[in-house]
Amino acid sequence: xxxxxxxxxxxxxxxxxxxxxxxxxxxxxxxxxxxxxxxxxxxxxxxxxxxxxxxxxxxxxxxxxxxxxxxxxxxxxxxxxxxxxxxxxxxxxxxxxxxxxxxxxxxxxxxxxxxxxxx
Amino acid sequence: xxxxxxxxxxxxxxxxxxxxxxxxxxxxxxxxxxxxxxxxxxxxxxxxxxxxxxxxxxxxxxxxxxxxxxxxxxxxxxxxxxxxxxxxxxxxxxxxxxxxxxxxxxxxxxxxxxxxxxx
Amino acid sequence: xxxxxxxxxxxxxxxxxxxxxxxxxxxxxxxxxxxxxxxxxxxxxxxxxxxxxxxxxxxxxxxxxxxxxxxxxxxxxxxxxxxxxxxxxxxxxxxxxxxxxxxxxxxxxxxxxxxxxxx
Amino acid sequence: xxxxxxxxxxxxxxxxxxxxxxxxxxxxxxxxxxxxxxxxxxxxxxxxxxxxxxxxxxxxxxxxxxxxxxxxxxxxxxxxxxxxxxxxxxxxxxxxxxxxxxxxxxxxxxxxxxxxxxx
DNA sequence: GTGGTCTAGACCACC
DNA sequence: GTGGTCTAGACCACA
Numbered sequence: 001x002x003x004x005x006x007x008x009x010x011x012x013x014x015x016x017x018x019x020x021x022x023x024x025x026x027x028x029x030x031x032x033x034x035x036x037x038x039x040x041x042x043x044x045x046x047x048x049x050x051x052x053x054x055x056x057x058x059x060x061x062x063x064x065x066x067x068x069x070x071x072x073x074x075x076x077x078x079x080x081x082x083x084x085x086x087x088x089x090x091x092x093x094x095x096x097x098x099x100x101x102x103x104x105x106x107x108x109x110x111x112x113x114x115x116x117x118x119x
Numbered sequence: 120x121x122x123x124x125x126x127x128x129x130x131x132x133x134x135x136x137x138x139x140x141x142x143x144x145x146x147x148x149x150x151x152x153x154x155x156x157x158x159x160x161x162x163x164x165x166x167x168x169x170x171x172x173x174x175x176x177x178x179x180x181x182x183x184x185x186x187x188x189x190x191x192x193x194x195x196x197x198x199x200x201x202x203x204x205x206x207x208x209x210x211x212x213x214x215x216x217x218x219x220x221x222x223x224x225x226x227x228x229x230x231x232x233x234x235x236x237x238x
Numbered sequence: 239x240x241x242x243x244x245x246x247x248x249x250x251x252x253x254x255x256x257x258x259x260x261x262x263x264x265x266x267x268x269x270x271x272x273x274x275x276x277x278x279x280x281x282x283x284x285x286x287x288x289x290x291x292x293x294x295x296x297x298x299x300x301x302x303x304x305x306x307x308x309x310x311x312x313x314x315x316x317x318x319x320x321x322x323x324x325x326x327x328x329x330x331x332x333x334x335x336x337x338x339x340x341x342x343x344x345x346x347x348x349x350x351x352x353x354x355x356x357x
Numbered sequence: 358x359x360x361x362x363x364x365x366x367x368x369x370x371x372x373x374x375x376x377x378x379x380x381x382x383x384x385x386x387x388x389x390x391x392x393x394x395x396x397x398x399x400x401x402x403x404x405x406x407x408x409x410x411x412x413x414x415x416x417x418x419x420x421x422x423x424x425x426x427x428x429x430x431x432x433x434x435x436x437x438x439x440x441x442x443x444x445x446x447x448x449x450x451x452x453x454x455x456x457x458x459x460x461x462x463x464x465x466x467x468x469x470x471x472x473x474x475x476x
Numbered sequence: 477g478t479g480g481t482c483t484a485g486a487c488c489a490c491c
Numbered sequence: 492g493t494g495g496t497c498t499a500g501a502c503c504a505c506a
Contacts, residue, residue: 008490009304022221045305045491085222093229096215097236102141103204107233110212114226117216127496153478164498169479177296185366186402186478186506246481260459272493283483288494305491305493323460331467334453335474340379341442345471348450352464355454365505402506 001042009044013052018061018080021072028077032062032070059083120161128163132171137180137199140191147196151181151189178202239280247282251290256299256318259310266315270300270308297321358399366401370409375418375437378429385434389419389427416440 001016003009020026032038035053039046053070056062061076073079100110120135122128139145151157154172158165172189175181180195192198219229239254241247258264270276273291277284291308294300299314311317338348358373360366377383389395392410396403410427413419418433430436457467 005302005304010490019221047491051490081222084218085224088218088222088224089232092215092218093232094236096211097233099203099207099211101237102138103200103207105204105207107230111226111230113208113212114216114219117213118220129496154480155478164500165479166499167497170496172479183362183479184506185362186504188478248481257459273495274493283485284494285484286482289481291494302494303491305489307493319460322456323462326456326460326462327470330453330456331470332474334449335471337441337445337449338471339475340376341438341445343442343445345468349464349468351446351450352454355451356458367505404506408505 010048010051010055013038013042013044013049014055017052017056018076018084021061021076022080022084024077026072028072028074030072031068032072034069129167129170129174132157132161132163132168133174136171136175137195137203140180140195141199141203143196145191147191147193149191150187151191153188248286248289248293251276251280251282251287252293255290255294256314256322259299259314260318260322262315264310266310266312268310269306270310272307367405367408367412370395370399370401370406371412374409374413375433375441378418378433379437379441381434383429385429385431387429388425389429391426 003012017026017032026032032053033041035046035049039049042049053062053064057064057070059079061073061079062070063073064070099105100107122131136145136151145151151172152160154165154168158168161168172181172183176183176189178198180192180198181189182192183189218224219226241250255264255270264270270291271279273284273287277287280287291300291302295302295308297317299311299317300308301311302308337343338345360369374383374389383389389410390398392403392406396406399406410419410421414421414427416436418430418436419427420430421427456462457464
């Protein structure tokens with residue numbers, strides 16, 4: 001996996017994991033790949049994956065059974081969705097609007113691009 | 120000036136400067152505040168402002184006249200605009216669309232929020 | 239290491255590093271000394287070494303792996319060589335020729351000195 | 358006049374003046390352009406020209422008659438020539454040879470380029 | 477006055 | 492351990 005180098009790798013991994021939960025690829029109570037497995041797959045240091053899991057555990061998106069591994073929390077998908085939606089609407093979207101105004105980009109242009117994107 | 124602490128101060132200053140150029144507040148060939156002046160105004164170390172100016176100079180948005188100070192480059196406004204537009208359309212916008220699809224947010228909802236934002 | 243005081247130390251360090259790359263002493267993908275290590279070795283401030291590495295990174299001669307250090311870029315040797323050759327042939331050599339004409343130095347004289355130099 | 362920005366302007370002006378002396382454009386005892394005149398011609402601050410003249414005066418290439426201006430010293434051409442030759446042979450040339458070896462440039466190649474240059 | 481460089485030392489996130 | 496950023500303060504050449 002390719003990582004952007006302007007953002008911490010462990011956060012990108014956490015994002016990757018929660019995306020998988022959101023899309024239903026990993027369902028509630030399912031066991032996540034072990035830290036080592038995922039580390040090998042993503043070609044990163046196990047410590048880095050561990051940090052991602054700790055991060056997600058703190059948000060109660062995943063939980064840990066000692067000796068067994070990490071598991072997707074029961075309502076993980078809803079939590080992730082709520083969290084992302086909040087962040088999107090409160091932070092990202094206003095920033096997008098601000099940039100549009102600054103650059104003089106019309107809303108119609110955005111609409112066209114959206115239609116192309118979803119096509 | 121207040122700085123977000125998730126982004127380097129010198130980059131925020133650079134952003135601040137290029138925003139001023141973009142909005143026409145600082146026009147081509149105009150002399151920028153000296154490193155020391157801006158440092159005092161923004162309450163940061165002169166080295167930090169220096170890094171911002173170096174950063175912008177590298178992008179040819181501003182240039183330096185020995186012993187005189189930094190000046191806005193002739194086509195700085197166009198350059199900044201082109202650069203920001205590129206980044207917005209190629210990087211930020213696709214990311215927004217991706218999030219919309221992921222979260223199941225309808226385009227009409229975005230439109231409503233945009234109308235509220237510009238009101 | 240001794241530094242000339244008519245040129246910035248960080249540039250001399252960068253030159254030193256790229257010379258090492260050019261001569262094959264440091265090969266592609268090899269890890270460079272850490273900022274702190276090199277700073278101690280050269281008896282300069284870590285910030286100064288950092289500036290050198292930033293400078294070389296900007297030119298894509300070296301690159302950074304987060305938390306691991308700086309590494310010689312894959313084609314660094316070719317890049318450095320091409321860069322230096324360009325500078326030599328387009329800038330330095332014409333200047334030398336110009337000086338020769340100005341001072342009335344014959345090419346044969348240069349040739350003799352070159353033979354002495356390589357002896 | 359265009360100045361390189363990696364070298365002090367006053368030194369470039371001094372070089373310009375001594376080149377004129379060397380080529381015989383300005384002969385012994387001739388009056389140099391006044392500080393102000395040259396400053397206007399070269400579009401620099403008079404202080405900068407003054408510094409160039411002081412620099413050349415210190416080397417006894419030019420001298421000053423109070424109230425009348427600066428004049429080319431009697432043996433200026435020989436002095437300049439000797440000075441430049443010294444610098445060229447002791448400093449510049451060895452550096453050129455060093456670069457040639459480093460880059461693997463053959464002497465024959467230099468010769469060809471020299472013939473092209475003088476053609 | 478201007479920028480440019482450097483030191484000393486600190487704190488931080490990250491791997 | 493690694494780099495990255497920042498402060499405080501200094502000295503210098505230059506215009």
